[in-house]
Amino acid sequence: MASDPSSTAVGSPASDPIRVMLVDDSAVVRGLVTRILEAEPGIQIAASVGNGQMAISALERSDIDVIILDIEMPVMDGMTALPKLLQVDPGVKIIMQSTLTLKGADISMRAMQMGAADYIPKPTATRDLAGGIEFKAELVGKIKALGQARRRDPKRPIRPGGAPPASRPIANPVPKVQIHPAGPLQLRTHAAEAPDIIAIGSSTGGPQALFAVLGIMRAGTVSQPIVITQHMPATFTTILAEHISRVSGWEAREGQDGEVVRNGRVYIAPGDFHMVIETKGPDKVLRLNKNPPENFCRPSVDPMLRSVAAAYGKRVLTCILTGMGSDGLKGGQAVVASGGTVIAQDEATSVVWGMPGAVATAGICSAVLPLPEIAPWIIKLAARR
Missing domain, CATH: 3.40.50.2300 (Response regulator)
Known part of the structure:
Protein backbone atom coordinates (compact mmCIF):
# COMPACT_ATOMS: atom_id res chain seq x y z
CA MET A 1 0.00 0.00 0.00
CA ARG A 156 11.49 16.58 22.33
CA PRO A 157 15.06 16.57 23.71
CA ILE A 158 17.90 18.47 22.04
CA ARG A 159 21.09 16.51 21.52
CA PRO A 160 24.23 17.24 19.51
CA GLY A 161 23.41 17.76 15.85
CA ARG A 168 12.17 24.00 14.04
CA PRO A 169 9.36 25.23 11.84
CA ILE A 170 6.19 23.20 11.55
CA ALA A 171 4.62 23.29 8.11
CA ASN A 172 0.93 23.68 7.47
CA PRO A 173 -0.33 24.91 10.88
CA VAL A 174 -3.43 22.93 11.84
CA PRO A 175 -6.69 24.87 11.31
CA LYS A 176 -9.03 25.31 14.24
CA VAL A 177 -11.31 22.38 15.07
CA GLN A 178 -14.91 23.04 14.10
CA ILE A 179 -17.54 21.07 16.02
CA HIS A 180 -20.58 19.99 14.00
CA PRO A 181 -23.70 22.01 14.94
CA ALA A 182 -25.19 18.93 16.64
CA GLY A 183 -22.56 19.41 19.31
CA PRO A 184 -20.91 16.89 21.63
CA LEU A 185 -23.20 14.29 23.18
CA GLN A 186 -23.12 15.85 26.63
CA LEU A 187 -24.15 19.25 25.21
CA ARG A 188 -27.03 18.14 23.02
CA THR A 189 -30.47 19.41 23.91
CA HIS A 190 -32.27 16.39 22.47
CA ALA A 191 -31.23 12.78 22.75
CA ALA A 192 -29.38 11.43 19.77
CA GLU A 193 -30.60 8.23 18.21
CA ALA A 194 -28.44 5.23 19.01
CA PRO A 195 -26.52 3.75 16.07
CA ASP A 196 -27.23 0.39 14.50
CA ILE A 197 -23.57 0.08 13.46
CA ILE A 198 -20.21 1.52 14.50
CA ALA A 199 -17.66 2.18 11.75
CA ILE A 200 -14.02 2.92 12.56
CA GLY A 201 -11.21 4.11 10.29
CA SER A 202 -7.52 4.19 11.25
CA SER A 203 -4.00 4.04 9.88
CA THR A 204 -0.63 4.96 11.43
CA GLY A 205 -0.87 4.26 15.16
CA GLY A 206 -4.25 2.62 14.59
CA PRO A 207 -3.63 -0.82 16.09
CA GLN A 208 -2.64 0.68 19.45
CA ALA A 209 -5.69 2.97 19.41
CA LEU A 210 -8.01 0.12 18.40
CA PHE A 211 -6.80 -2.09 21.25
CA ALA A 212 -7.46 0.71 23.74
CA VAL A 213 -10.88 1.73 22.43
CA LEU A 214 -12.29 -1.75 21.79
CA GLY A 215 -11.12 -3.08 25.15
CA ILE A 216 -13.12 -0.44 27.03
CA MET A 217 -16.11 -0.80 24.70
CA ARG A 218 -16.26 -4.53 25.36
CA ALA A 219 -16.54 -3.85 29.08
CA GLY A 220 -19.45 -1.51 28.39
CA THR A 221 -22.89 -2.16 26.93
CA VAL A 222 -22.03 -2.01 23.23
CA SER A 223 -23.77 -4.75 21.25
CA GLN A 224 -23.82 -3.22 17.76
CA PRO A 225 -21.67 -4.67 14.99
CA ILE A 226 -18.36 -2.88 14.44
CA VAL A 227 -16.70 -2.56 11.03
CA ILE A 228 -13.09 -1.42 10.82
CA THR A 229 -10.84 -0.35 7.98
CA GLN A 230 -7.22 -0.16 9.13
CA HIS A 231 -4.60 0.52 6.46
CA MET A 232 -2.66 -2.75 6.39
CA PRO A 233 -1.56 -5.33 3.84
CA ALA A 234 -2.87 -8.87 3.63
CA THR A 235 -1.60 -11.17 6.41
CA PHE A 236 -1.27 -8.20 8.76
CA THR A 237 -5.06 -7.76 8.93
CA THR A 238 -5.41 -11.44 9.84
CA ILE A 239 -3.07 -10.95 12.78
CA LEU A 240 -4.75 -7.67 13.72
CA ALA A 241 -8.09 -9.47 14.07
CA GLU A 242 -6.48 -12.14 16.26
CA HIS A 243 -4.86 -9.53 18.49
CA ILE A 244 -8.12 -7.59 18.86
CA SER A 245 -9.90 -10.78 19.93
CA ARG A 246 -7.16 -11.60 22.43
CA VAL A 247 -6.70 -8.09 23.83
CA SER A 248 -10.31 -6.88 23.90
CA GLY A 249 -12.46 -9.99 24.16
CA TRP A 250 -14.50 -9.17 21.03
CA GLU A 251 -15.17 -11.81 18.40
CA ALA A 252 -13.05 -10.16 15.71
CA ARG A 253 -12.17 -11.49 12.27
CA GLU A 254 -11.54 -10.42 8.71
CA GLY A 255 -14.75 -9.81 6.81
CA GLN A 256 -15.78 -12.40 4.22
CA ASP A 257 -17.62 -11.65 1.00
CA GLY A 258 -21.35 -12.31 1.38
CA GLU A 259 -21.22 -12.65 5.18
CA VAL A 260 -24.28 -11.41 7.06
CA VAL A 261 -23.44 -8.66 9.55
CA ARG A 262 -24.24 -9.77 13.12
CA ASN A 263 -24.48 -7.86 16.38
CA GLY A 264 -21.60 -8.14 18.82
CA ARG A 265 -18.95 -8.88 16.20
CA VAL A 266 -15.99 -6.94 14.86
CA TYR A 267 -15.24 -7.13 11.13
CA ILE A 268 -11.82 -6.06 9.79
CA ALA A 269 -11.36 -5.12 6.13
CA PRO A 270 -8.88 -7.67 4.71
CA GLY A 271 -5.64 -6.33 3.29
CA ASP A 272 -5.85 -5.45 -0.42
CA PHE A 273 -9.69 -5.46 -0.42
CA HIS A 274 -12.19 -2.67 0.08
CA MET A 275 -14.90 -3.81 2.50
CA VAL A 276 -18.41 -2.39 2.03
CA ILE A 277 -21.93 -3.22 3.24
CA GLU A 278 -24.98 -3.87 1.06
CA THR A 279 -28.63 -4.44 1.96
CA LYS A 280 -29.93 -7.83 0.87
CA GLY A 281 -33.56 -8.32 1.82
CA PRO A 282 -33.81 -8.03 5.61
CA ASP A 283 -30.03 -8.47 6.05
CA LYS A 284 -26.95 -6.34 5.78
CA VAL A 285 -24.10 -8.24 4.14
CA LEU A 286 -20.39 -7.60 3.67
CA ARG A 287 -18.95 -7.27 0.20
CA LEU A 288 -15.27 -7.33 -0.66
CA ASN A 289 -13.95 -5.84 -3.88
CA LYS A 290 -10.73 -4.88 -5.60
CA ASN A 291 -11.90 -1.58 -7.00
CA PRO A 292 -9.06 0.91 -7.53
CA PRO A 293 -7.35 2.24 -4.39
CA GLU A 294 -8.80 5.40 -2.89
CA ASN A 295 -6.54 7.86 -1.10
CA PHE A 296 -3.67 5.63 -2.25
CA CYS A 297 -5.10 2.82 -0.10
CA ARG A 298 -6.86 -0.53 -0.43
CA PRO A 299 -8.59 -1.12 1.90
CA SER A 300 -9.80 2.46 2.15
CA VAL A 301 -12.05 4.01 4.78
CA ASP A 302 -14.09 6.16 2.36
CA PRO A 303 -15.88 3.36 0.44
CA MET A 304 -16.73 1.62 3.70
CA LEU A 305 -18.27 4.79 5.13
CA ARG A 306 -20.21 5.58 1.96
CA SER A 307 -21.69 2.11 2.06
CA VAL A 308 -22.72 2.20 5.73
CA ALA A 309 -24.31 5.61 5.18
CA ALA A 310 -26.33 4.18 2.29
CA ALA A 311 -27.29 1.01 4.18
CA TYR A 312 -28.03 2.42 7.65
CA GLY A 313 -28.90 6.09 7.06
CA LYS A 314 -28.81 8.18 10.21
CA ARG A 315 -28.13 5.19 12.50
CA VAL A 316 -24.37 5.24 11.91
CA LEU A 317 -21.66 6.21 14.37
CA THR A 318 -18.27 6.76 12.76
CA CYS A 319 -14.98 7.17 14.60
CA ILE A 320 -11.80 8.29 12.84
CA LEU A 321 -8.66 7.39 14.74
CA THR A 322 -5.00 8.30 14.27
CA GLY A 323 -3.55 8.00 10.76
CA MET A 324 -1.74 9.83 8.00
CA GLY A 325 -3.51 11.33 4.99
CA SER A 326 -7.20 12.24 4.78
CA ASP A 327 -8.92 8.90 4.16
CA GLY A 328 -12.33 9.00 5.84
CA LEU A 329 -13.09 12.64 5.11
CA LYS A 330 -15.32 12.10 2.07
CA GLY A 331 -16.92 9.04 3.64
CA GLY A 332 -17.49 10.97 6.86
CA GLN A 333 -19.22 13.71 4.89
CA ALA A 334 -21.54 11.06 3.42
CA VAL A 335 -22.32 9.78 6.92
CA VAL A 336 -23.20 13.26 8.18
CA ALA A 337 -25.26 13.99 5.04
CA SER A 338 -27.33 10.89 5.86
CA GLY A 339 -27.90 12.08 9.44
CA GLY A 340 -25.22 9.94 11.08
CA THR A 341 -22.59 10.98 13.62
CA VAL A 342 -18.82 11.36 13.22
CA ILE A 343 -16.28 11.72 16.04
CA ALA A 344 -12.47 11.89 15.85
CA GLN A 345 -9.38 11.38 17.98
CA ASP A 346 -7.68 14.60 19.05
CA GLU A 347 -4.23 15.72 17.97
CA ALA A 348 -2.52 15.34 21.35
CA THR A 349 -3.21 11.58 21.58
CA SER A 350 -2.81 10.73 17.87
CA VAL A 351 0.43 9.29 16.53
CA VAL A 352 -0.31 11.23 13.33
CA TRP A 353 -3.20 13.71 13.19
CA GLY A 354 -3.86 13.38 9.48
CA MET A 355 -7.10 11.41 9.11
CA PRO A 356 -8.76 12.61 12.34
CA GLY A 357 -7.47 16.13 11.71
CA ALA A 358 -9.06 16.18 8.26
CA VAL A 359 -12.55 15.41 9.60
CA ALA A 360 -12.08 17.55 12.71
CA THR A 361 -11.19 20.67 10.75
CA ALA A 362 -13.88 20.06 8.11
CA GLY A 363 -16.59 20.75 10.66
CA ILE A 364 -18.33 17.37 10.43
CA CYS A 365 -17.45 15.98 13.88
CA SER A 366 -19.83 16.00 16.82
CA ALA A 367 -16.85 15.52 19.14
CA VAL A 368 -13.05 15.54 18.95
CA LEU A 369 -11.77 13.58 21.93
CA PRO A 370 -8.60 12.29 23.60
CA LEU A 371 -8.18 8.55 23.08
CA PRO A 372 -9.22 7.59 26.66
CA GLU A 373 -12.54 9.44 26.25
CA ILE A 374 -13.58 7.89 22.92
CA ALA A 375 -14.86 4.53 24.19
CA PRO A 376 -16.93 6.05 27.04
CA TRP A 377 -18.50 8.47 24.53
CA ILE A 378 -19.38 5.60 22.18
CA ILE A 379 -20.75 3.49 25.06
CA LYS A 380 -22.99 6.35 26.16
CA LEU A 381 -24.51 6.79 22.71
CA ALA A 382 -24.72 3.05 21.95
CA ALA A 383 -26.57 2.42 25.22
CA ARG A 384 -29.49 4.58 24.06
CA ARG A 385 -30.56 1.76 21.82
Whole structure:
Protein backbone atom coordinates (compact mmCIF):
# COMPACT_ATOMS: atom_id res chain seq x y z
CA MET A 1 0.00 0.00 0.00
CA ALA A 2 1.59 3.26 -1.07
CA SER A 3 1.20 6.42 0.96
CA ASP A 4 0.71 9.90 -0.41
CA PRO A 5 3.97 11.75 0.26
CA SER A 6 2.43 15.07 -0.71
CA SER A 7 0.07 14.93 2.25
CA THR A 8 2.92 14.99 4.75
CA ALA A 9 5.18 17.78 3.57
CA VAL A 10 7.54 19.32 6.11
CA GLY A 11 8.71 22.88 6.30
CA SER A 12 12.16 24.40 5.83
CA PRO A 13 13.94 21.12 5.03
CA ALA A 14 17.30 22.75 4.41
CA SER A 15 17.49 24.28 7.91
CA ASP A 16 15.97 21.44 9.89
CA PRO A 17 15.52 18.13 8.07
CA ILE A 18 13.88 15.12 9.68
CA ARG A 19 16.75 13.13 11.19
CA VAL A 20 16.54 9.37 10.61
CA MET A 21 18.51 6.47 12.07
CA LEU A 22 18.72 3.19 10.14
CA VAL A 23 19.17 0.03 12.23
CA ASP A 24 19.79 -3.12 10.18
CA ASP A 25 22.53 -5.73 10.22
CA SER A 26 22.62 -5.73 6.42
CA ALA A 27 25.00 -3.05 5.14
CA VAL A 28 23.51 -3.55 1.68
CA VAL A 29 19.98 -2.72 2.86
CA ARG A 30 21.22 0.27 4.87
CA GLY A 31 23.14 1.56 1.85
CA LEU A 32 20.22 1.23 -0.54
CA VAL A 33 17.72 2.80 1.89
CA THR A 34 20.20 5.61 2.51
CA ARG A 35 20.33 6.38 -1.20
CA ILE A 36 16.52 6.46 -1.37
CA LEU A 37 16.17 8.81 1.59
CA GLU A 38 19.09 11.11 0.79
CA ALA A 39 17.39 11.89 -2.52
CA GLU A 40 14.38 13.24 -0.60
CA PRO A 41 14.37 16.91 0.46
CA GLY A 42 13.70 17.35 4.15
CA ILE A 43 15.20 13.99 5.24
CA GLN A 44 18.70 13.41 6.62
CA ILE A 45 20.38 10.14 7.63
CA ALA A 46 21.71 11.00 11.08
CA ALA A 47 22.97 7.51 11.95
CA SER A 48 23.30 4.08 10.34
CA VAL A 49 24.12 1.12 12.60
CA GLY A 50 24.06 -2.66 12.52
CA ASN A 51 22.33 -3.74 15.74
CA GLY A 52 20.13 -2.60 18.61
CA GLN A 53 22.96 -1.97 21.07
CA MET A 54 24.64 0.40 18.64
CA ALA A 55 21.29 2.11 18.07
CA ILE A 56 20.89 2.82 21.80
CA SER A 57 24.36 4.34 21.96
CA ALA A 58 23.70 6.47 18.88
CA LEU A 59 20.37 7.72 20.24
CA GLU A 60 22.00 8.75 23.53
CA ARG A 61 24.32 11.14 21.73
CA SER A 62 22.36 12.18 18.64
CA ASP A 63 19.18 14.11 17.87
CA ILE A 64 16.93 11.56 16.12
CA ASP A 65 13.33 11.99 14.97
CA VAL A 66 12.54 8.62 13.33
CA ILE A 67 14.18 5.20 13.66
CA ILE A 68 13.82 2.42 11.08
CA LEU A 69 14.36 -0.68 13.23
CA ASP A 70 14.94 -4.17 11.85
CA ILE A 71 13.61 -7.05 13.93
CA GLU A 72 16.20 -9.80 13.46
CA MET A 73 19.78 -8.69 14.21
CA PRO A 74 22.82 -10.08 16.07
CA VAL A 75 24.03 -8.73 19.45
CA MET A 76 20.64 -7.11 20.18
CA ASP A 77 17.51 -7.65 18.07
CA GLY A 78 14.84 -5.07 17.37
CA MET A 79 12.29 -6.29 19.91
CA THR A 80 14.88 -6.19 22.70
CA ALA A 81 16.08 -2.76 21.62
CA LEU A 82 12.61 -1.22 21.21
CA PRO A 83 11.79 -0.57 24.91
CA LYS A 84 15.37 0.50 25.60
CA LEU A 85 15.25 3.07 22.81
CA LEU A 86 11.96 4.43 24.11
CA GLN A 87 13.46 4.64 27.58
CA VAL A 88 16.24 6.86 26.21
CA ASP A 89 13.77 9.01 24.27
CA PRO A 90 10.05 8.28 24.86
CA GLY A 91 9.01 10.57 22.00
CA VAL A 92 11.16 9.13 19.22
CA LYS A 93 9.10 7.59 16.40
CA ILE A 94 10.06 3.98 15.64
CA ILE A 95 9.08 2.16 12.46
CA MET A 96 9.62 -1.59 12.61
CA GLN A 97 10.93 -3.39 9.52
CA SER A 98 9.01 -6.64 9.15
CA THR A 99 8.66 -9.46 6.66
CA LEU A 100 5.21 -9.97 5.09
CA THR A 101 4.68 -13.27 6.89
CA LEU A 102 2.39 -14.38 9.71
CA LYS A 103 5.38 -14.39 12.06
CA GLY A 104 6.48 -10.96 10.90
CA ALA A 105 2.97 -9.56 11.26
CA ASP A 106 2.58 -10.99 14.76
CA ILE A 107 5.91 -9.53 15.88
CA SER A 108 5.03 -6.15 14.36
CA MET A 109 1.71 -6.10 16.20
CA ARG A 110 3.45 -6.86 19.48
CA ALA A 111 5.99 -4.13 18.74
CA MET A 112 3.22 -1.58 18.26
CA GLN A 113 1.68 -2.62 21.57
CA MET A 114 5.11 -1.94 23.11
CA GLY A 115 5.29 1.57 21.67
CA ALA A 116 6.45 1.37 18.05
CA ALA A 117 4.67 3.98 15.93
CA ASP A 118 4.32 1.93 12.74
CA TYR A 119 5.85 -0.80 10.60
CA ILE A 120 7.00 -1.16 7.03
CA PRO A 121 7.52 -4.35 5.04
CA LYS A 122 11.18 -5.33 5.00
CA PRO A 123 12.62 -4.39 1.61
CA THR A 124 14.04 -6.90 -0.82
CA ALA A 125 16.83 -6.00 -3.20
CA THR A 126 15.07 -7.47 -6.22
CA ARG A 127 11.61 -5.99 -5.67
CA ASP A 128 11.56 -2.92 -3.47
CA LEU A 129 15.02 -1.42 -3.46
CA ALA A 130 15.76 -1.81 -7.15
CA GLY A 131 13.38 0.94 -8.24
CA GLY A 132 10.29 -0.06 -6.24
CA ILE A 133 8.08 3.04 -6.44
CA GLU A 134 5.52 1.75 -3.95
CA PHE A 135 8.12 0.92 -1.30
CA LYS A 136 9.78 4.33 -1.69
CA ALA A 137 6.47 6.19 -1.47
CA GLU A 138 5.39 4.31 1.65
CA LEU A 139 8.76 4.71 3.37
CA VAL A 140 9.11 8.42 2.62
CA GLY A 141 5.46 9.14 3.43
CA LYS A 142 5.67 7.48 6.84
CA ILE A 143 8.95 9.15 7.74
CA LYS A 144 7.62 12.59 6.85
CA ALA A 145 4.31 12.08 8.66
CA LEU A 146 5.95 10.75 11.82
CA GLY A 147 8.75 13.31 11.64
CA GLN A 148 6.28 16.14 11.49
CA ALA A 149 4.36 14.69 14.45
CA ARG A 150 7.67 14.44 16.33
CA ARG A 151 8.33 18.13 15.70
CA ARG A 152 5.07 18.99 17.44
CA ASP A 153 6.25 17.26 20.63
CA PRO A 154 7.15 20.01 23.15
CA LYS A 155 9.17 17.47 25.20
CA ARG A 156 11.49 16.58 22.33
CA PRO A 157 15.06 16.57 23.71
CA ILE A 158 17.90 18.47 22.04
CA ARG A 159 21.09 16.51 21.52
CA PRO A 160 24.23 17.24 19.51
CA GLY A 161 23.41 17.76 15.85
CA GLY A 162 19.84 18.90 16.52
CA ALA A 163 18.45 22.29 15.65
CA PRO A 164 17.38 24.64 18.47
CA PRO A 165 13.63 25.00 19.02
CA ALA A 166 13.45 28.41 17.32
CA SER A 167 14.61 26.93 14.01
CA ARG A 168 12.17 24.00 14.04
CA PRO A 169 9.36 25.23 11.84
CA ILE A 170 6.19 23.20 11.55
CA ALA A 171 4.62 23.29 8.11
CA ASN A 172 0.93 23.68 7.47
CA PRO A 173 -0.33 24.91 10.88
CA VAL A 174 -3.43 22.93 11.84
CA PRO A 175 -6.69 24.87 11.31
CA LYS A 176 -9.03 25.31 14.24
CA VAL A 177 -11.31 22.38 15.07
CA GLN A 178 -14.91 23.04 14.10
CA ILE A 179 -17.54 21.07 16.02
CA HIS A 180 -20.58 19.99 14.00
CA PRO A 181 -23.70 22.01 14.94
CA ALA A 182 -25.19 18.93 16.64
CA GLY A 183 -22.56 19.41 19.31
CA PRO A 184 -20.91 16.89 21.63
CA LEU A 185 -23.20 14.29 23.18
CA GLN A 186 -23.12 15.85 26.63
CA LEU A 187 -24.15 19.25 25.21
CA ARG A 188 -27.03 18.14 23.02
CA THR A 189 -30.47 19.41 23.91
CA HIS A 190 -32.27 16.39 22.47
CA ALA A 191 -31.23 12.78 22.75
CA ALA A 192 -29.38 11.43 19.77
CA GLU A 193 -30.60 8.23 18.21
CA ALA A 194 -28.44 5.23 19.01
CA PRO A 195 -26.52 3.75 16.07
CA ASP A 196 -27.23 0.39 14.50
CA ILE A 197 -23.57 0.08 13.46
CA ILE A 198 -20.21 1.52 14.50
CA ALA A 199 -17.66 2.18 11.75
CA ILE A 200 -14.02 2.92 12.56
CA GLY A 201 -11.21 4.11 10.29
CA SER A 202 -7.52 4.19 11.25
CA SER A 203 -4.00 4.04 9.88
CA THR A 204 -0.63 4.96 11.43
CA GLY A 205 -0.87 4.26 15.16
CA GLY A 206 -4.25 2.62 14.59
CA PRO A 207 -3.63 -0.82 16.09
CA GLN A 208 -2.64 0.68 19.45
CA ALA A 209 -5.69 2.97 19.41
CA LEU A 210 -8.01 0.12 18.40
CA PHE A 211 -6.80 -2.09 21.25
CA ALA A 212 -7.46 0.71 23.74
CA VAL A 213 -10.88 1.73 22.43
CA LEU A 214 -12.29 -1.75 21.79
CA GLY A 215 -11.12 -3.08 25.15
CA ILE A 216 -13.12 -0.44 27.03
CA MET A 217 -16.11 -0.80 24.70
CA ARG A 218 -16.26 -4.53 25.36
CA ALA A 219 -16.54 -3.85 29.08
CA GLY A 220 -19.45 -1.51 28.39
CA THR A 221 -22.89 -2.16 26.93
CA VAL A 222 -22.03 -2.01 23.23
CA SER A 223 -23.77 -4.75 21.25
CA GLN A 224 -23.82 -3.22 17.76
CA PRO A 225 -21.67 -4.67 14.99
CA ILE A 226 -18.36 -2.88 14.44
CA VAL A 227 -16.70 -2.56 11.03
CA ILE A 228 -13.09 -1.42 10.82
CA THR A 229 -10.84 -0.35 7.98
CA GLN A 230 -7.22 -0.16 9.13
CA HIS A 231 -4.60 0.52 6.46
CA MET A 232 -2.66 -2.75 6.39
CA PRO A 233 -1.56 -5.33 3.84
CA ALA A 234 -2.87 -8.87 3.63
CA THR A 235 -1.60 -11.17 6.41
CA PHE A 236 -1.27 -8.20 8.76
CA THR A 237 -5.06 -7.76 8.93
CA THR A 238 -5.41 -11.44 9.84
CA ILE A 239 -3.07 -10.95 12.78
CA LEU A 240 -4.75 -7.67 13.72
CA ALA A 241 -8.09 -9.47 14.07
CA GLU A 242 -6.48 -12.14 16.26
CA HIS A 243 -4.86 -9.53 18.49
CA ILE A 244 -8.12 -7.59 18.86
CA SER A 245 -9.90 -10.78 19.93
CA ARG A 246 -7.16 -11.60 22.43
CA VAL A 247 -6.70 -8.09 23.83
CA SER A 248 -10.31 -6.88 23.90
CA GLY A 249 -12.46 -9.99 24.16
CA TRP A 250 -14.50 -9.17 21.03
CA GLU A 251 -15.17 -11.81 18.40
CA ALA A 252 -13.05 -10.16 15.71
CA ARG A 253 -12.17 -11.49 12.27
CA GLU A 254 -11.54 -10.42 8.71
CA GLY A 255 -14.75 -9.81 6.81
CA GLN A 256 -15.78 -12.40 4.22
CA ASP A 257 -17.62 -11.65 1.00
CA GLY A 258 -21.35 -12.31 1.38
CA GLU A 259 -21.22 -12.65 5.18
CA VAL A 260 -24.28 -11.41 7.06
CA VAL A 261 -23.44 -8.66 9.55
CA ARG A 262 -24.24 -9.77 13.12
CA ASN A 263 -24.48 -7.86 16.38
CA GLY A 264 -21.60 -8.14 18.82
CA ARG A 265 -18.95 -8.88 16.20
CA VAL A 266 -15.99 -6.94 14.86
CA TYR A 267 -15.24 -7.13 11.13
CA ILE A 268 -11.82 -6.06 9.79
CA ALA A 269 -11.36 -5.12 6.13
CA PRO A 270 -8.88 -7.67 4.71
CA GLY A 271 -5.64 -6.33 3.29
CA ASP A 272 -5.85 -5.45 -0.42
CA PHE A 273 -9.69 -5.46 -0.42
CA HIS A 274 -12.19 -2.67 0.08
CA MET A 275 -14.90 -3.81 2.50
CA VAL A 276 -18.41 -2.39 2.03
CA ILE A 277 -21.93 -3.22 3.24
CA GLU A 278 -24.98 -3.87 1.06
CA THR A 279 -28.63 -4.44 1.96
CA LYS A 280 -29.93 -7.83 0.87
CA GLY A 281 -33.56 -8.32 1.82
CA PRO A 282 -33.81 -8.03 5.61
CA ASP A 283 -30.03 -8.47 6.05
CA LYS A 284 -26.95 -6.34 5.78
CA VAL A 285 -24.10 -8.24 4.14
CA LEU A 286 -20.39 -7.60 3.67
CA ARG A 287 -18.95 -7.27 0.20
CA LEU A 288 -15.27 -7.33 -0.66
CA ASN A 289 -13.95 -5.84 -3.88
CA LYS A 290 -10.73 -4.88 -5.60
CA ASN A 291 -11.90 -1.58 -7.00
CA PRO A 292 -9.06 0.91 -7.53
CA PRO A 293 -7.35 2.24 -4.39
CA GLU A 294 -8.80 5.40 -2.89
CA ASN A 295 -6.54 7.86 -1.10
CA PHE A 296 -3.67 5.63 -2.25
CA CYS A 297 -5.10 2.82 -0.10
CA ARG A 298 -6.86 -0.53 -0.43
CA PRO A 299 -8.59 -1.12 1.90
CA SER A 300 -9.80 2.46 2.15
CA VAL A 301 -12.05 4.01 4.78
CA ASP A 302 -14.09 6.16 2.36
CA PRO A 303 -15.88 3.36 0.44
CA MET A 304 -16.73 1.62 3.70
CA LEU A 305 -18.27 4.79 5.13
CA ARG A 306 -20.21 5.58 1.96
CA SER A 307 -21.69 2.11 2.06
CA VAL A 308 -22.72 2.20 5.73
CA ALA A 309 -24.31 5.61 5.18
CA ALA A 310 -26.33 4.18 2.29
CA ALA A 311 -27.29 1.01 4.18
CA TYR A 312 -28.03 2.42 7.65
CA GLY A 313 -28.90 6.09 7.06
CA LYS A 314 -28.81 8.18 10.21
CA ARG A 315 -28.13 5.19 12.50
CA VAL A 316 -24.37 5.24 11.91
CA LEU A 317 -21.66 6.21 14.37
CA THR A 318 -18.27 6.76 12.76
CA CYS A 319 -14.98 7.17 14.60
CA ILE A 320 -11.80 8.29 12.84
CA LEU A 321 -8.66 7.39 14.74
CA THR A 322 -5.00 8.30 14.27
CA GLY A 323 -3.55 8.00 10.76
CA MET A 324 -1.74 9.83 8.00
CA GLY A 325 -3.51 11.33 4.99
CA SER A 326 -7.20 12.24 4.78
CA ASP A 327 -8.92 8.90 4.16
CA GLY A 328 -12.33 9.00 5.84
CA LEU A 329 -13.09 12.64 5.11
CA LYS A 330 -15.32 12.10 2.07
CA GLY A 331 -16.92 9.04 3.64
CA GLY A 332 -17.49 10.97 6.86
CA GLN A 333 -19.22 13.71 4.89
CA ALA A 334 -21.54 11.06 3.42
CA VAL A 335 -22.32 9.78 6.92
CA VAL A 336 -23.20 13.26 8.18
CA ALA A 337 -25.26 13.99 5.04
CA SER A 338 -27.33 10.89 5.86
CA GLY A 339 -27.90 12.08 9.44
CA GLY A 340 -25.22 9.94 11.08
CA THR A 341 -22.59 10.98 13.62
CA VAL A 342 -18.82 11.36 13.22
CA ILE A 343 -16.28 11.72 16.04
CA ALA A 344 -12.47 11.89 15.85
CA GLN A 345 -9.38 11.38 17.98
CA ASP A 346 -7.68 14.60 19.05
CA GLU A 347 -4.23 15.72 17.97
CA ALA A 348 -2.52 15.34 21.35
CA THR A 349 -3.21 11.58 21.58
CA SER A 350 -2.81 10.73 17.87
CA VAL A 351 0.43 9.29 16.53
CA VAL A 352 -0.31 11.23 13.33
CA TRP A 353 -3.20 13.71 13.19
CA GLY A 354 -3.86 13.38 9.48
CA MET A 355 -7.10 11.41 9.11
CA PRO A 356 -8.76 12.61 12.34
CA GLY A 357 -7.47 16.13 11.71
CA ALA A 358 -9.06 16.18 8.26
CA VAL A 359 -12.55 15.41 9.60
CA ALA A 360 -12.08 17.55 12.71
CA THR A 361 -11.19 20.67 10.75
CA ALA A 362 -13.88 20.06 8.11
CA GLY A 363 -16.59 20.75 10.66
CA ILE A 364 -18.33 17.37 10.43
CA CYS A 365 -17.45 15.98 13.88
CA SER A 366 -19.83 16.00 16.82
CA ALA A 367 -16.85 15.52 19.14
CA VAL A 368 -13.05 15.54 18.95
CA LEU A 369 -11.77 13.58 21.93
CA PRO A 370 -8.60 12.29 23.60
CA LEU A 371 -8.18 8.55 23.08
CA PRO A 372 -9.22 7.59 26.66
CA GLU A 373 -12.54 9.44 26.25
CA ILE A 374 -13.58 7.89 22.92
CA ALA A 375 -14.86 4.53 24.19
CA PRO A 376 -16.93 6.05 27.04
CA TRP A 377 -18.50 8.47 24.53
CA ILE A 378 -19.38 5.60 22.18
CA ILE A 379 -20.75 3.49 25.06
CA LYS A 380 -22.99 6.35 26.16
CA LEU A 381 -24.51 6.79 22.71
CA ALA A 382 -24.72 3.05 21.95
CA ALA A 383 -26.57 2.42 25.22
CA ARG A 384 -29.49 4.58 24.06
CA ARG A 385 -30.56 1.76 21.82
